[in-house]
Amino acid sequence: MWILNIKRYYSSFKRPLNSNHQLLSLLDSCKSMDQIKQSHALLITTGLILHPIPAITLLKQLTGSTFASFSYAQLVFDQIPTPDLFLYNTMIKAYALTPPLCSKSLVIFRSMIRVSSPSPNRYTFVFVFKACGNGLGVLEGEQVRVHAVKLGLESNLFVTNGLIRMYANWGMVDEARRVFDWSVDKDLFSWNILIGGYVGLGEIDQARELFEGMSDRDVVSWSTIIAGYVQVGCYVEALDVFHEMLRIGPTPNEFTLTSALAACANQVALDQGRWIHVYIDKSEIMMNEKLLASLIDMYAKCGEIEFASKVFYNECSQKWKVWPWNALIGGFAMHGKSEEAINLFEEMRIEKVSPNKVTFIALLNACSHGNMVKEGRGYFQLMASSYGIEPEIEHYGCMVDLLGRAGLLKEAEDVILNMPMAPDAVIWGALLGACRIHKDIEMGERIGKVLKEFDSKLIGCHVLLANMYSTSGRWNEAKVVRERIKISGGRKTPGCSSIELNGVFHQFLVGDRSHPQTKQLYLFLDEMKTKLKNAGYVPEFGELLLDIDDEEDRETALSKHSEKLAIAFGLINTTPGTPIRIVKNLRVCSDCHQATKFISKVYEREIVVRDRIRYHHFKDGSCSCKDYW
DNA sequence: CTAGGGTTAG
Numbered sequence: 001m002w003i004l005n006i007k008r009y010y011s012s013f014k015r016p017l018n019s020n021h022q023l024l025s026l027l028d029s030c031k032s033m034d035q036i037k038q039s040h041a042l043l044i045t046t047g048l049i050l051h052p053i054p055a056i057t058l059l060k061q062l063t064g065s066t067f068a069s070f071s072y073a074q075l076v077f078d079q080i081p082t083p084d085l086f087l088y089n090t091m092i093k094a095y096a097l098t099p100p101l102c103s104k105s106l107v108i109f110r111s112m113i114r115v116s117s118p119s120p121n122r123y124t125f126v127f128v129f130k131a132c133g134n135g136l137g138v139l140e141g142e143q144v145r146v147h148a149v150k151l152g153l154e155s156n157l158f159v160t161n162g163l164i165r166m167y168a169n170w171g172m173v174d175e176a177r178r179v180f181d182w183s184v185d186k187d188l189f190s191w192n193i194l195i196g197g198y199v200g201l202g203e204i205d206q207a208r209e210l211f212e213g214m215s216d217r218d219v220v221s222w223s224t225i226i227a228g229y230v231q232v233g234c235y236v237e238a239l240d241v242f243h244e245m246l247r248i249g250p251t252p253n254e255f256t257l258t259s260a261l262a263a264c265a266n267q268v269a270l271d272q273g274r275w276i277h278v279y280i281d282k283s284e285i286m287m288n289e290k291l292l293a294s295l296i297d298m299y300a301k302c303g304e305i306e307f308a309s310k311v312f313y314n315e316c317s318q319k320w321k322v323w324p325w326n327a328l329i330g331g332f333a334m335h336g337k338s339e340e341a342i343n344l345f346e347e348m349r350i351e352k353v354s355p356n357k358v359t360f361i362a363l364l365n366a367c368s369h370g371n372m373v374k375e376g377r378g379y380f381q382l383m384a385s386s387y388g389i390e391p392e393i394e395h396y397g398c399m400v401d402l403l404g405r406a407g408l409l410k411e412a413e414d415v416i417l418n419m420p421m422a423p424d425a426v427i428w429g430a431l432l433g434a435c436r437i438h439k440d441i442e443m444g445e446r447i448g449k450v451l452k453e454f455d456s457k458l459i460g461c462h463v464l465l466a467n468m469y470s471t472s473g474r475w476n477e478a479k480v481v482r483e484r485i486k487i488s489g490g491r492k493t494p495g496c497s498s499i500e501l502n503g504v505f506h507q508f509l510v511g512d513r514s515h516p517q518t519k520q521l522y523l524f525l526d527e528m529k530t531k532l533k534n535a536g537y538v539p540e541f542g543e544l545l546l547d548i549d550d551e552e553d554r555e556t557a558l559s560k561h562s563e564k565l566a567i568a569f570g571l572i573n574t575t576p577g578t579p580i581r582i583v584k585n586l587r588v589c590s591d592c593h594q595a596t597k598f599i600s601k602v603y604e605r606e607i608v609v610r611d612r613i614r615y616h617h618f619k620d621g622s623c624s625c626k627d628y629w
Numbered sequence: 630c631t632a633g634g635g636t637t638a639g
Contacts, residue, residue: 052630053630053631056631056632090632122633123632123633125633126632126633126634127632127633129634130634157634158634161633161635162633162634164634165634165635187634188635189634190634190635192634192635192636193634193635194635195636196635199636218635219636220635220636221636222636223636223637224636225636226636228636253636254637255636256636256637257637258636258637258638259636259637265638290637290638291637293637293638296638297638297639323638326638326639330638357639358638358639361639362639365639
């Protein structure tokens with residue numbers, strides 16, 4: 001009866017509403033759930049809830065604001081007798097944008113099909129495909145696709161692009177490609193989505209090929225390719241594309257610069273990173289938390305941790321959420337500044353910035369690198385109990401690393417055996433690394449056997465095992481493992497180090513003699529060896545070089561490790577006191593680590609070495625990793 | 630009286 005009255009009231013509107021109706025602006029100004037409920041009550045008593053526009057405004061508030069309540073929105077939607085197409089689409093869209101709820105998009109879509117009115121339009125399919133790509137199965141997606149075909153909407157440009165995106169999200173880039181190739185109507189978005197699909201799978205060559213074939217490319221096309229190269233570890237190529245973009249392409253935006261900075265960070269290209277920083281300040285680029293995070297990360301990875309911290313505090317930290325915090329906590333952790341990392345986390349709690357899983361990975365890493373077992377255990381607990389973040393395999397990995405470094409090998413193994421997910425090669429590798437540090441051959445052997453199960457791709461772990469044998473003087477066994485690596489077709493990547501000098505990179509391979517300054521370099525190395533020995537340095541022959549049986553030769557070979565060449569090159573070509581920054585593709589060996597400590601003292605230089613795993617900041621004879629790595 | 634698509638850390 002009441003509803004009927006309202007319906008009569010509603011039907012009395014001739015021109016229902018204009019966009020500046022008081023109630024609409026009231027709805028838009030709601031700041032809390034209470035206010036929304038009051039407005040909702042007003043909508044009901046005036047009958048306006050039956051009008052699509054206020055109903056949609058209400059639903060948008062309920063699904064898009066910070067105090068969103070999807071269950072309330074669903075109730076509101078359910079009580080609308082015959083929702084119009086707009087209302088359906090609004091609900092489908094809202095669910096599609098909320099990954100854990102995107103199955104609800106499909107529920108609504110199905111109910112729409114069931115009552116056969118209103119008929120879905122092209123917008124409906126864009127949203128439903130989005131939902132499917134965001135977490136539903138292939139089966140559902142293809143069912144929806146059939147409906148689109150039946151309604152003759154599949155060929156609509158927006159629908160097609162949604163479809164390409166859906167397949168790309170599932171990693172079915174070949175199917176995405178098929179849709180792309182078949183569609184008559186293509187635009188820049190179609191190309192960019194497909195390129196993004198290849199990039200998502202790490203198929204950068206395919207992505208590049210498409211990119212080259214585009215008649216015109218916009219800032220997204222360029223940014224996607226740069227991000228793609230960063231993702232597969234081709235930082236030099238990423239920076240090359242970035243420079244080409246500056247020369248002939250569109251103006252970079254904050255996405256481009258975020259990726260370019262990531263490339264600088266991982267390539268330890270401080271000069272270029274600084275240049276981008278200046279570029280950001282001078283151009284109209286709007287700072288956002290991810291750009292800021294990559295800036296902090298760049299300075300940290302280039303060894304400028306103090307400056308990273310300065311950038312963080314200069315940028316009025318209250319405004320930003322978790323990303324910049326994570327970047328700086330991670331930066332402190334990789335520089336062995338565990339106290340600072342922990343203090344920053346505590347500051348973060350005071351500022352009421354919610355941490356996420358990455359925060360805890362950074363924090364646990366800090367504990368691990370600082371040998372702070374008690375604190376690490378505490379934070380691991382806190383993560384689930386106070387923040388409801390379920391530990392993932394990376395967090396368990398941090399714990400294995402933490403306990404392993406501290407020599408609690410048995411306990412570290414128990415973590416692996418008792419965690420709720422299946423262990424992967426990385427986590428066993430962490431334990432094996434700990435066995436190496438603590439020279440526990442027995443356990444190392446056992447873990448090595450487990451690791452063999454993973455086989456093929458895991459050359460690195462076999463190498464670790466071989467190294468462990470040789471450090472313990474068990475050369476024959478080490479030889480056997482290395483033979484097996486050779487037989488299985490795996491070749492150890494040759495060591496390669498590079499150094500940036502005035503924006504140009506100089507690369508050195510093990511025993512490299514190709515550089516123009518080779519002669520000078522090797523003379524310098526000889527002289528350096530004498531100086532280091534006088535200062536008390538004793539070469540270590542434990543690891544690697546098993547095929548060389550004469551100790552003298554081993555020593556020679558060790559002195560030619562790529563990082564030594566790069567460091568020598570840096571010492572020769574920079575003025576005294578300039579920090580030297582090296583990036584190496586493999587882990588730094590313990591002899592080079594030892595030698596570099598001496599170099600930093602004898603030559604009075606700060607030396608930052610980024611190896612495959614972490615950063616070493618050498619200063620005055622000691623290293624930030626405190627010899628745990 | 631209106632809605633739609635692409636790029637961002639460990």
